Amino acid sequence: MPEGVSNGTKRPHSESPSAPPAAGPMQKGQQVLFYFESDAGDPKAPLLFCGPSRSKGNGKQQGGGFMFVASHTWLYGTLEQAVDPAKVNSEQKETWPLVLPKGEYNFVTRKGTPVPSATMPQRVRWVCDAKTPPCKLSLLFVRWGGEYSKWMDEQEANDGDWGKYGSPPSDEYMGHVVEKGFKKHPSLHSPEGMPQWELHHVLVASSKDALQIAPQAHMIRAGMKGPRRAAFWMLWPAEWEDFGDPDYACYVERHAMFAAMRACEAAAIRSIFPHPADQYELITSKSWMATLSLHPGVQLPAATVVSKGAVKVNVEAAAENALRALHHIRRLNPFPVEDGDPPAPSAVNKDGVVKGVVKLGWSWENRFVVTFTSPKHLQARLKEMMNQQGCLATYCVVQEWVDFDFEMRQYYLPPPTWPAEHPIQPTMIQCNAWGPSDDSKNVGVSRASFSKLTEAMVLDKWDGDKEAWEMAKEKATSIAQILLAWLLSAEHQPIPSMRLDFMVKRIGPGKARVIFGEYCEQGACVLGWLEGPPTIWRACVDAALRCLGFVELAERSMEARAGPVLIWSLPDLRDSPDELPAPTLARPSVSLKSVSCSGSLVTFATTEGQLYLLDAAGDDAPRLVEALRSKDVASAACSPSGMVLVVTSAGSIYKLNSPAGVQEKAAQGNEKAAALMAASMLAAFGRLEQLPLPVQITRAACGREHSLLLSLQGLVFSFGEGRRGQLGLGNVQSASTPTCLEDLFTVKQPASRA
Structure with missing residues (x-):
């Protein structure tokens, strides 16, 4: 095997990766390191094949499985022409060094098709005569390698979109992470601009492929040259069977995904996006809605978990016990209500819980959230939710109803010194409203319209009551301090960023009620906030560099943050x-x-x-x-x-x-x-x-x-x-x-x- 390509054995790493480019002219025939760059989102682009075992003649695995490739990395080669680094112009490719890659490298497309042309001499921007790749951080995208519907890339602008970046599992989104995240981060480059990072990809096309990651985690680690490693998991954990339909691509059965995440973390590949495995599983499971609902400081509606087994055995008893549990939780942890205030959290349940919602964990948007308005209706909703074809969910969450005027979304980016005594202030605040729910629609489809609200629109809804608006922001920010601290119980290292959703209602002149709605993972929709995704990507890399020991004090003090x-x-x-x-x-x-x-x-x-x-x-x-x-x-x-x-x-x-x-x-x-x-x-x-x-x-x-x-x-x-x-x-x-x-x-x- 050539240097720089993994054969499954551990390679020594340099702890001083900032190798400078060649100081003087370099001669034809000289052995060099060159920086290989390619676009993993392009189906025809060459990628360096890194493993695991492959069938003869191409990069496809025998019997299926994931594929491990690199799109940005330092490789060994030979100069085909003499070059003076002082005369290289970034904007004039004809001035770049001409390098012949070592013959042992194998280049394939993301589908595993060989790309022989990539082994020919090529113009590259960066070369150096160091003996060890100047790489301080190895990054990994675990991503979808099969077909997926283009809705993830080609989104029309609307009130509920991700903005211009696409959705996180899409090729478009990851392309922006590379261009506006990794390539723009000053700590990932030398003072001259030389890249000191590399990017690998694990490509999967099914949950079965994802299951094979855990046994090969150490092979993946060995193929990453940097002394420190960090992973972006660009897939959605779900409790559904694989359908093989491009409309349901990028969803991976949750046990397979979290097993892969934990195995890679145990192999010293830290998960930095969306979150480490334990924390990510906790957030997306929605089980916290029940366990936190007895905490008086977080202002959560009462919630309980109902198992699929209970619904299968006796749905009437399951519904009755769920309503009794909600009533008991609310009685033990009542919302504060002053004289003249409307009942909390809703008027319809002031004499006992009769209305609420049923939710599935590991689901997004409002497609798997349905309302009920009576005990009989709850029975029907439980059966409907738990008996969906292909659904592997073992439980659902039943939650009491909340009266609210609109949702407030607060985005937090805790500073490097957090946890600290001083409260964290939100970096961005957005609001949105929901239209009336059409409960005649089946589970799995959106049943309500969604619209963004400006501050002016909020004040118009509230008859210009700015005092109530300021109270709402203050209350949400206060609740957020507890919610952010609680996440430390699942992961000792502070989160780089988090979106918290609150349900807000004006209850009188100058008064607002705020009830917590949901934790939203990194990568969740930012309602078209242009600077949002790059800010979050930067925060993730900053957090990785801090925790991995590569951020100097001077760099930390000058971090670009909002x-x-x-x-x-x-x-x-x-x-x-x-x-x-x-x-x-x-x-x-x-x-x-x-x-x-x-x-x-x-x-x-x-x-x-x-x-x-x-x-x-x-x-x-x-x-x-x-x-x-x-x-x-x-x-x-x-x-x-x-x-x-x-x-x-x-x-x-x-x-x-x-x-x-x-x-x-x-x-x-x-x-x-x-x-x-x-x-x-x-x-x-x-x-x-x-x-x-x-x-x-x-x-x-x-x-x-x-x-x-x-x-x-x-x-x-x-x-x-x-x-x-x-x-x-x-x-x-x-x-x-x-x-x-x-x-x-x-x-x-x-x-x-x-």
Whole structure:
């Protein structure tokens, strides 16, 4: 077997994976490591075959089973041409090194068909002459390898969708995780941008395939080169037989899935998405709805578990005992009701439980939630739920009815220091309403319409009662502290993120009632929240790196999270020496990767590659720079005169100039007036100009009248006003275009890209 391909034996790993690229020219015929990249979502793309045993001539397993492949990894090869790394341009593939992979590698499609062309010489972006792959983290997608309906990819925008990313088991979603998650994470790359991660895939097409993962978990672990490993489980656990229908693809029988997860975790492949096995099983089982309903702090409706056996033996007794259990639980743990408040949690059950819902665990949306309105009706619902063809469920949850006006969804991303004394605040709050339920429809189909609500729509529903709205948010946030802490009982490590759903009702002027509805796993629908999925993916990788010991203190302190940002500007102390500014707390709904400021002008670069501008002295909120929407911004720098330099992820440099009126005021020395106009005018009317440079730029800095640029190769360029010699060119001339400081020694890139 060649180096870099697993044969089931353990390979020593390097604990210092940050191998640099070659410092000087590399010769033809030189042995190198190169970074192999492919798209596992493309049915024709080549993937490195890693196991398990396969039949002769292709990658398909004898007798079925899963397939283990890699789409992003370091491999060994030979240079077919001499190459100077300093002349490699990321945007010009013809400048990339030409490498012949070692002949022993086998490349196949995701269906197991051999791809001989992948063994031929190929252009690759990254090569290095290290002896050990520079890989600090091995990532794994456990995903569907069979056919699935395109509804998972090609979703039309609607109020209940996942946004533009597709659903988690889809190829589209995982493609976005790679492009906007792994490739954008600074801790997974060297300062030069070299990938220090790899990505493997376990492809299954049935629950039977998933059952074969557990016995092969150590083989999978041995095939992952990184000293640390983490898995994304992109399948849905279910209690159904396999139907073989593409509409029911990506569902895996829960015992098979959780056995596979636990075996991989025992082999030191940590589950980071959606959750570790024990925690994920607890959340998706819905059994917590019953066990937590006696906890007075979580405000849950009374619930109990009814087994399939009880329904089969005597459905009348099962229904009667379930209603008696609900009544007893509610009596022991009553909701607080003040004088004048309506009954809690519903008016219909004020004299005893007669109305409620029956739910299946390991199910999503409202397709397996049905209502009942009498003991006789409950009997029918229990039989209907437990006797579905192909259903393997051993129990269902019976829960009392809740009166509510709408649902509130709160998204939490606990900081690295959590658990802590201070409450966690939600990163995002959304609301949605349900239409009347059509109970004439069968189990397994949606029976109610769904619509998103803005805050304005919520206030309109509540007659403008903002006090009640604020109370609802405060109560939900308070309940959330207990709910998030309770999850630590199933997994000692803090969750990277969680969505909590609450049922909210206005019960009087300035008063709201909040009742907990559901835990929703990472990867659950985010109602089109554009920055939501990338923020969650980043949080998952951050959590993996922290727990696996790879995040430096400096990197942790500068993590890009959608958390609070403090903004303030200094007044003229000559006019008001006793007045110091109070910071303004901004809680952005996007994930930030860099912030810069000059005077009162602030720039925010998001992990989505967008740039926002804010005048801290006058603007209420940052403004999106429309001209840069398609440029994938990495960072920015701004000057007091209202000019912004923008660095893209590809290394291009753009200059965003303010309109002429702002520049004239700056030229007259009126910098305050210029800054006040800069954010609003730049965002809406800024003039974008690309600076032509033969190198990739990684950093930009702006002075009062001049600017500096740092290239990927460590070269420094300057331009702007030079009458004081500030350009470093040995004269007092100004330069309108960037000029290389040839007399300056090459500048070493900083250790952190934060």
